[in-house]
Amino acid sequence: MIFLLHWDPRGEVEDYVLHLVRGLRPHAERIVAMSNGALTPAGRERLESVADAVWERENVGLDAWGHKTAMERFGLDELAGFDELILMNTTFYGPIGSFASTFERMDAAEVDFWGMTEHARVVPNGFTGRGVMNRHLQSYWLAVRSRMFRSDEWLHYWENLPEIRTYLDAVLKWETELTTHFEELGFVDEVAYAGDHRTLNPAMFDPETLLDEGMPIVKRRIFFEDPMMLVNERVAAWRVALRMMESGYPADLLWPDLARHTAPRVLQTNSGAYAIDTDATSAYDAAHPLAIAVAVHVVAPSGLVRVLLSLRALPGPHDLYITVADEKTRSAVEAALAEVDDSHRAWVEVRVLERRGDRYGMEALVVALRDVIDSERYDVIVKLRAVERHRGADVQEHALASLLGTPNRTANALALLQSDATIGVVQAPIFAAGSQDLGDHPEAGFDAARSLARQLGIRVPLDDAIPLLPPSAAMLVRPAALRLLLDTTAVPSVRPHDHERDLDLLLGGARLRLITAAAGELGFRTFTTINARYAAALYDSLYFAFSGNELINAGPIAHLMYWLRKARPRVAQRVDRPYQRARRAWRTLREARGRQDEPGVEA
Incomplete structure (x- = not known):
């Protein structure tokens, strides 16, 4: 059973969503699409052509309350007849290839819930500046087995879901807490693609390694993220797109969608156009x-x-x-x-x-x-x-x-x-x-x-x-x-x-x-x-600009350090070590925040 949460600022349904649902169809007995916000008549008709049911609700409570509403409307008695429930949204492209190998491998895993990717533990919490952000499965894809979603603990969790008004609420009160909450109750989870990643947030900042591991999806956010952030995080979005298309993902699903939702210069830079x-x-x-x-x-x-x-x-x-x-x-x-x-x-x-x-x-x-x-x-x-x-x-x-x-x-x-x-x-x-x-x-x-x-x-x-x-x-x-x-x-x-x-x-x-x-x-x-x-x-001037990487999208402190290295190298040597430590700490906090604008949250 799949509950697919969709949101589009125009109330429309892009072709990549239809492709996603068709790719999921061989692996799901029922697919119910819930729109966070009103759909246009054409959008609703398109979604109804691939889903078993299409529901609409006011966009209140973001993904968490969208899933809660879908489960309540579907009914717990009806849900009890399924072996697995997947809560997902449409903030990713897929399948890149096929979902078959992922489902085959995870069907054999003896777990209570699983996700495609995880976010690592962060201290201090990048959203609050204090405490801990727990390691957690990322909420764009949460699969739950019947032992867990038929339990009193699952019912109690959703009955007591706190009010969520903002993206920050969704991160702090739902996504980063759900995994730990059910682990502490004795439920066992697993990550489908938990390889050796160079970043805390591999879904966003290590997509090529995930593709190497066979993950059949790519987050949309990668392509409309701030290009300077991608440079600093060593993400080549254009290369990710190339690999998607080499694996058979249709270009006419990718580019029109991004063209309609991305600032033109950002898209050209990220896509290498x-x-x-x-x-x-x-x-x-x-x-x-x-x-x-x-x-x-x-x-x-x-x-x-x-x-x-x-x-x-x-x-x-x-x-x-x-x-x-x-x-x-x-x-x-x-x-x-x-x-x-x-x-x-x-x-x-x-x-x-x-x-x-x-x-x-x-x-x-x-x-x-x-x-x-x-x-x-x-x-x-x-x-x-x-x-x-x-x-x-x-x-x-x-x-x-x-x-x-x-x-x-x-x-x-x-x-x-x-x-x-x-x-x-x-x-x-x-x-x-x-x-x-x-x-x-x-x-x-x-x-x-x-x-x-x-x-x-x-x-x-x-x-x-x-x-x-x-x-x-x-x-x-x-x-x-x-x-x-x-x-x-x-x-x-x-x-x-x-x-x-x-x-x-x-x-x-x-x-x-x-x-x-x-x-x-x-x-x-x-x-x-x-x-x-x-x-x-242009090559030399561009190379010169990027050789002072801390100046890219940087503030006054970075510009001051650049000037010190040129004009006062001895002073620069004395302050460089604490400056680099501060930069690393800021980078960790920024990565934890994730810069996410989509309705599906991922810390």
């Missing part, structure tokens, strides 16, 4: 060419010729749409078109949109070219800008070189979209070498983007500081990934001064910040393509 192109060969399938539209917004006509020349790298015919702010600029555009001949240019149209502050060309894209996006004629839109030669030329040149630098480079960028339906945006990287513009656009404020996202129904977490799409706004994008941005009636509640150009800047900047999140809401992820020469130029 970067392609370093050497220009050596082309991966583009010319036998099945993409229908391509090119959208160029002209900020300054002087930069248009360079853009038009770069389009010669496209692998086949394309339609060209150029947007300008006035009729005067249209004349200059027509002169540039006459100057640059391109045999691949099948169609040209120049459109006027009077938006003076549209620096990034985002308003031109979603307003002036809305019919192009909606037409379903194109597989991909190449979005570019033409800017002044003496202003932003390095950023512009870098964007063109990254996406359209050579025929092979362009073909390989398009091949990413051609070969992987989960990729919605392919972008150039931020131009960081010798440039002050690292993508932090003051006019594209976070508050304005967040306000616009609420109105557009975009619930993907937004990147806090630097948006993923660089200020060049150059990208290859599927028209379907832009759909949520086409509602031009939405205006940020955060307003600039009463000046039309300021509002255009705010809208364009906010949409720039939202491009990757809007794509993510629809299940598309973003890939960055980097040419090998630029990647080589």
Whole structure:
């Protein structure tokens, strides 16, 4: 008997949940899904297609009270007819391979309850700073044999379950106490994957060792954890994903789910969504060419010729749409078109949109070219800008070189979209070498983007500081990934001064910040393509940044230690030992806390 606890902020049911239930089906006589929160009609229908029953409740008491409610509703008399009860949630991907070997091995174990993984004992308790956090089975998977769940002790435990209002309550009053409570009553437990792990919390911070041991699940949290925490904990989430897929786990279950629930820059970093192109060969399938539209917004006509020349790298015919702010600029555009001949240019149209502050060309894209996006004629839109030669030329040149630098480079960028339906945006990287513009656009404020996202129904977490799409706004994008941005009636509640150009800047900047999140809401992820020469130029600076690892996501004390090592090495030597001891203690506390945002708690 399985009680599967589910929670989704949208009330929906992702494909990975259906896959999980189907994987459990051969090993369970009954599967009852309990949703902590209301489901959409479509979500409920999807869950009913794989579970024996689907129940909904208000999300009060988190997992503990969800399981308590499910058992009470099912009935203890009905439950008594089963040999094993499994309480689990949907905070993990699986099966990686099959659950068969796990169930076969644990069915033979003479135990009263068992879990997939455990959290080690921690002193002091990382959540309170004092006392002990007991070693415990982690609550995303708790299997209980009939001797235990039919006992008076089990009934008494749940009848007296304390009120749980917060995640901290769930950890301190339930998860970290349940194992010890029943051990002290004489019940015997076992961990399915209790190998030699290098961390207190292997489900989060040692997933590859667990995969080596044959564990058929991977925690979702790994992929949307703070990238700097994963660096410090030596977790390569991209490698975990690769191993999952090598074991047969479908990529189209993993990436769309994460795209809808993870800040775009976090997901790209954790998933390793970067392609370093050497220009050596082309991966583009010319036998099945993409229908391509090119959208160029002209900020300054002087930069248009360079853009038009770069389009010669496209692998086949394309339609060209150029947007300008006035009729005067249209004349200059027509002169540039006459100057640059391109045999691949099948169609040209120049459109006027009077938006003076549209620096990034985002308003031109979603307003002036809305019919192009909606037409379903194109597989991909190449979005570019033409800017002044003496202003932003390095950023512009870098964007063109990254996406359209050579025929092979362009073909390989398009091949990413051609070969992987989960990729919605392919972008150039931020131009960081010798440039002050690292993508932090003051006019594209976070508050304005967040306000616009609420109105557009975009619930993907937004990147806090630097948006993923660089200020060049150059990208290859599927028209379907832009759909949520086409509602031009939405205006940020955060307003600039009463000046039309300021509002255009705010809208364009906010949409720039939202491009990757809007794509993510629809299940598309973003890939960055980097040419090998630029990647080589960045290597030394990146290595230097990471060589001072304590500065990554660090506070003032770490920065002070870095300065002491450079300027006062003797002083640094005297204070380094106590400083390192303090860092180790903090790391232990932080690991114990687990940084868990999901409804299923794991200390």
